[in-house]
Amino acid sequence: MEYILSPSLLACDFKCAGEDIAKIDKAGAQWVHIDVMDGVFVPNISFGMPVIKSFRSATKRFFDVHLMIIEPERYIKDFKDAGADLICFHVEATGQVQETIDLIHEVGCQAAIAIKPGTLIEEVLPYLEQVEMVLVMTVEPGFGGQKYITECTDKVRELRAICNARGLDTHIQVDGGVDASNVSVPVEAGANVIVAGSAVFKGDIEGNVKAIMEQFPKAN
Secondary structure (H helix, E strand, O other), X not given: OOOEEEEEHHHOOHHHHHHHHHHHXXXXXXXXXXXXXXXXXXXXXXXXXXXXXXXXXXXXXXXXXXXEOOOHHHHHHHHHHHOOXXXXXXXXXXXXXXXXXXXXXXXXXXXXXXXXXXXXXXXXXXXHHHOOEEEEEOOOOOOOOOOOOOOHHHHHHHHHHHHHHOOOOOEEEEEOOOOOOOOHHHHHHOOOEEEEOHHHHOOOHHHHHHHHHOOOOOOO
16 A cells, blocks of 8 residues: 655745745655635635645645535636646535536546544445545644544544455545654554645654654555
8 A cells, every 4th residue: 555645735834835845845745735725614714726826836746635615516627727636525515425526537636535523434435436535534624733633543444444345445544633653543544645734844844754754654
């Protein structure tokens, strides 16, 4: 299984975002995580398409775009055009889950579905064969710097077991409160894509990336 670090740009220093992105590139982080928040689905507002386009010009890394917005199906093509490689949306944010997955694939992106800490994994099970990734939020979405909710680890473990039983190599991503000191917890439970924001961008960015990735299981 491939283990991937996806640093969240929500925690970078926006006045020198290009430099910060170059540092995570140099340190070997494979993906870039971009949080899009609308102030409705979550109580915060982040950046939209123009900012993502500016990020896109700074790197060729895989863009993992996490939509925390209501009715995400309205903007799928816009996020593709802005530079998204994977588009992740919340099952709680739309009544058109299947249609949104189909739209994401139609524009040529990988599709992912996300659940909040209080949402049961049963909500995503009907779609496992149709998405490339499931995101298990390990904090309440909307703000960075929160503490990892340990109860979410069981969701990761159960979801990986179901994927294995179905013969699926679906990525399982965790987002929230993960750093070098605890990343082994979700990884051992079955997560293979790790989002980290403050744990990457506070202090020595390159050193932080390497410290987290050193905790990943080594390839056989």
